[in-house]
Amino acid sequence: xxxxxxxxxxxxxxxxxxxxxxxxxxxxxxxxxxxxxxxxxxxxxxxxxxxxxxxxxxxxxxxxxxxxxxxxxxxxxxxxxxxxxxxxxxxxxxxxxxxxxxxxxxxxxxxxxx
Numbered sequence: 001x002x003x004x005x006x007x008x009x010x011x012x013x014x015x016x017x018x019x020x021x022x023x024x025x026x027x028x029x030x031x032x033x034x035x036x037x038x039x040x041x042x043x044x045x046x047x048x049x050x051x052x053x054x055x056x057x058x059x060x061x062x063x064x065x066x067x068x069x070x071x072x073x074x075x076x077x078x079x080x081x082x083x084x085x086x087x088x089x090x091x092x093x094x095x096x097x098x099x100x101x102x103x104x105x106x107x108x109x110x111x112x113x114x
Contacts (some may be wrong), residue, residue, distance in 0.1 A: 004068040004112040005099070008051045010061045013039060016051050034093050064101070066110030072098045075111050084109075 010016050017028045017039050026041040028051070038050030054061070069075040072090045079102050080086055087108070088101035097114035 001066045002068045003049040004049055004114070005050060005066040005110070007038065007046045007064045007066065007110065008049070008062075009054055009064070009113075010051065011053060011057060013051050013053050020049070020051070034096065062108050064108045064110050066099055069111050069113050071114035072100055072111050073104050076102070079111075 003102040006033055008016060020026060020041070021028065024041075026042070026043060026049070028039040028041045030039065031037040031052075032040055032050075036052045036055050038052035040051075041049045043049055076086060076090055084104050086100065087103050088099075090098045090100045090111075090113075092098050097112055099110055099112045101108065101110050
């Protein structure tokens with residue numbers, strides 16, 4: 001199992017980016033539209049870290065790992081059959097693959113297929 005993308009949703013994007021830059025020595029991009037306006041940094045192991053603001057008033061701050069899968073449709077189906085709620089069905093992110101968001105109660109996870 002490999003985390004492909006780690007997403008942090010926070011109302012304090014700039015503050016968190018500055019803090020992570022200082023603590024981790026990484027540089028963040030400007031907002032990337034297709035990732036909900038996330039500012040991105042690539043960590044030493046190839047993991048991509050995205051920090052963005054909530055996209056709507058009902059979206060709570062969270063830290064959401066997206067696990068790399070080879071077949072996202074099957075992985076989402078299997079997760080749903082085991083009790084996960086599909087919050088976002090597999091969707092294409094132009095040039096980046098497909099992702100989906102799952103809720104396991106209050107725990108949020110994502111899946112990513114490249």
